Amino acid sequence: xxxxxxxxxxxxxxxxxxxxxxxxxxxxxxxxxxxxxxxxxxxxxxxxxxxxxxxxxxxxxxxxxxxxxxxxxxxxxxxxxxxxxxxxxxxxxxxxxxxxxxxxxxxxxxxxxxxxxxxxxxxxxxxxxxxxxxxxxxx
Amino acid sequence: xxxxxxxxxxxxxxxxxxxxxxxxxxxxxxxxxxxxxxxxxxxxxxxxxxxxxxxxxxxxxxxxxxxxxxxxxxxxxxxxxxxxxxxxxxxxxxxxxxxxxxxxxxxxxxxxxxxxxxxxxxxxxxxxxxxxxxxxxxx
Amino acid sequence: xxxxxxxxxxxxxxxxxxxxxxxxxxxxxxxxxxxxxxxxxxxxxxxxxxxxxxxxxxxxxxxxxxxxxxxxxxxxxxxxxxxxxxxxxxxxxxxxxxxxxxxxxxxxxxxxxxxxxxxxxxxxxxxxxxxxxxxxxxx
Numbered sequence: 001x002x003x004x005x006x007x008x009x010x011x012x013x014x015x016x017x018x019x020x021x022x023x024x025x026x027x028x029x030x031x032x033x034x035x036x037x038x039x040x041x042x043x044x045x046x047x048x049x050x051x052x053x054x055x056x057x058x059x060x061x062x063x064x065x066x067x068x069x070x071x072x073x074x075x076x077x078x079x080x081x082x083x084x085x086x087x088x089x090x091x092x093x094x095x096x097x098x099x100x101x102x103x104x105x106x107x108x109x110x111x112x113x114x115x116x117x118x119x120x121x122x123x124x125x126x127x128x129x130x131x132x133x134x135x136x137x138x139x
Numbered sequence: 140x141x142x143x144x145x146x147x148x149x150x151x152x153x154x155x156x157x158x159x160x161x162x163x164x165x166x167x168x169x170x171x172x173x174x175x176x177x178x179x180x181x182x183x184x185x186x187x188x189x190x191x192x193x194x195x196x197x198x199x200x201x202x203x204x205x206x207x208x209x210x211x212x213x214x215x216x217x218x219x220x221x222x223x224x225x226x227x228x229x230x231x232x233x234x235x236x237x238x239x240x241x242x243x244x245x246x247x248x249x250x251x252x253x254x255x256x257x258x259x260x261x262x263x264x265x266x267x268x269x270x271x272x273x274x275x276x277x278x
Numbered sequence: 279x280x281x282x283x284x285x286x287x288x289x290x291x292x293x294x295x296x297x298x299x300x301x302x303x304x305x306x307x308x309x310x311x312x313x314x315x316x317x318x319x320x321x322x323x324x325x326x327x328x329x330x331x332x333x334x335x336x337x338x339x340x341x342x343x344x345x346x347x348x349x350x351x352x353x354x355x356x357x358x359x360x361x362x363x364x365x366x367x368x369x370x371x372x373x374x375x376x377x378x379x380x381x382x383x384x385x386x387x388x389x390x391x392x393x394x395x396x397x398x399x400x401x402x403x404x405x406x407x408x409x410x411x412x413x414x415x416x417x
Contacts, residue, residue, distance in 0.1 A: 001140050001279050003313055003417065005384050035142055037178055037274050039315055041382050043391030045331040051238040053184040053230055058218035062227050063234055066210070071344070079336035088340050091331055095341055099329040099394075100380050102239050104180050104274035106144050111272045113182030116238075133389045135315050135382035137276065137415065139142065140279050174281055176317055176413050190377040192323040192369055197357035201366050202373055205349070241317050241378050243413035245283050250411045252321030255377075276415065278281065 004031055006134040012122035015068075015086070017052060017060040021117045024134070025110060033138035036105035041133045046090030046123050048097040049132070054117030067093050067123075090123035097121055105138070143170055145273040151261035154207075154225070156191060156199040160256045163273070164249060172277035175244035180272040185229030185262050187236040188271070193256030206232050206262075229262035236260055244277070282309060284412040290400035293346075293364070295330060295338040299396045302412070303388060311416035314383035319411045324368030324401050326375040327410070332395030345371050345401075368401035375399055383416075 006027055010020050028038060042049050053059040071089045075081045078088035101118070104111040112118070120130055145166055149159050167177060181188050192198040210228045214220045217227035240257070243250045251257075259269055284305055288298050306316060320327050331337040349367045353359045356366035379396070382389040390396070398408055 001142065003279065003315070003415070005313060005382055005389075035144060037142070037276070039380050039382060041380070041389060043389065043394065045329065045337075045391070045393055050234055051184065052234065056219055056221075059184075059227065059230050062217045062219050063231060066216075066231050070209075070348075077344075078340045080334055080340050082334075088337065091337050092341060092344050095328055095330065096235055096374055098238075099376075102178050102180070102241065102380060104144055104178060104272045106272065111144075111180060111182065113184070113270070115184055116182065131391070133382045133384065137142070137315070140281065174283060176281070176415070189373055190323065191373065195358055195360075198323075198366065198369050201356045201358050202370060205355075205370050209348075235374055237377075241319070241380060243283055243317060243319050243411045245411065250283075250319060250321065252323070252409070254323055255321065276281070 002138055004136045008132045008134060010120040010130045010132060012130060013127045014125055015122055016064045017050065017119040017121050019054060019117045019119055024118055027134065028110060031136055031138060033105055034108050036136060036138040037102055038105060039102045039135040041100050043131045043133060045094055047130045048094040048099060048121045049101045050097050050119045050121050051116050052119055053115050055115050086125050093123045141277055143275045147271045147273060149259040149269045149271060151269060152266045153264055154261055155203045156189065156258040156260050158193060158256045158258055163257055166273065167249060170275055170277060172244055173247050175275055175277040176241055177244060178241045178274040180239050182270045182272060184233055186269045187233040187238060187260045188240045189236050189258045189260050190255050191258055192254050194254050225264050232262045280416055282414045286410045286412060288398040288408045288410060290408060291405045292403055293400055294342045295328065295397040295399050297332060297395045297397055302396055305412065306388060309414055309416060311383055312386050314414055314416040315380055316383060317380045317413040319378050321409045321411060323372055325408045326372040326377060326399045327379045328375050328397045328399050329394050330397055331393050333393050364403050371401045
């Protein structure tokens with residue numbers, strides 16, 4: 001057994017979910033692993049990770065809208081507002097979703113369900129480059 | 140060190156939490172591992188995973204009720220409603236809970252706390268068969 | 279490759295986030311690992327784990343306040359109230375955050391982002407001692 005680490009950058013331009021399943025699969029594919037476990041770790045506290053439906057783009061739009069309603073950008077609600085109304089709300093949205101995620105690899109492929117994609121969930125309005133660390137455990 | 144993968148099916152009949160700790164323990168027990176790490180991955184976007192209190196059944200009923208209040212089944216709130224009022228709400232409830240979970244194995248047993256059980260959280264009304272992939276890393 | 283397990287106790291005195299990054303780093307540092315994966319598992323259903331901003335203490339205060347608003351301590355909302363108004367709300371707050379977390383180790387250090395700390399999120403009012411199991415996979 002062996003382990004390999006890697007880093008993927010995801011460029012974002014505003015709040016919402018960014019599918020980067022293909023980048024992940026491409027790197028994992030190049031490692032030629034039959035059985036394994038892929039760990040993903042998001043190195044930010046204002047962006048997070050999610051596995052979500054990848055068939056209908058309405059799903060990710062509805063998800064982002066839900067979080068906007070759940071965590072309102074009303075600065076009177078928060079102490080931490082130095083970077084604007086999307087500052088503290090980003091930390092809360094991150095806390096409600098995932099910083100870390102792992103996906104088993106079976107018969108050379110990520111064991112994702114038919115409708116599952118892996119997303120970077122951006123919570124800030126301005127463009128960012130987000131780092132996700134990949135750790136692969138392989139046979 | 141070695142790794143083994145497996146798949147467990149959980150049959151559900153409506154929204155709520157389904158304890159499948161025993162199925163997990165039974166499979167892990169058969170692998171005869173002293174130290175290890177068990178990863179669980181839910182292959183769906185309308186069902187998820189949770190570790191919760193297993194002593195009082197009121198806890199899981201209260202949890203399901205909380206999520207019903209938090210994510211109301213009002214189709215006017217969502218674009219993605221093709222499969223009915225529990226369609227988009229299922230994706231949101233999944234996003235707020237876990238798609239993946241790992242539990243260390245210590246001295247041959249899952250390192251769960253005294254009151255912890257592992258649950259499949261079903262978010263759809265109709266019966267489903269849910270697939271959870273198990274990845275075991277063992278000594 | 280090898281695996282090591284350990285347990286860390288975090289003492290809490292009321293609701294809120296307790297930074298225990300240093301305890302984690304100290305133990306991992308003593309294992310002298312270059313590449314690896316650290317898994318953390320919280321053995322409770324009324325406390326949880328979070329990665330959050332560690333620069334401004336207002337962030338963790340705002341986070342705790344948000345969860346207090348989101349999961350109101352009104353016993354009429356819950357069946358499970360045997361241990362008081364912070365009983366069922368603790369289980370719900372745990373369900374919305376993390377029971378388990380993994381952080382890759384790269385070049386001998388946890389691959390945390392610049393502003394990321396690891397927190398035990400206490401949901402009960404009274405003091406507790408919380409157990410977090412560490413599982414380290416190392417080269």
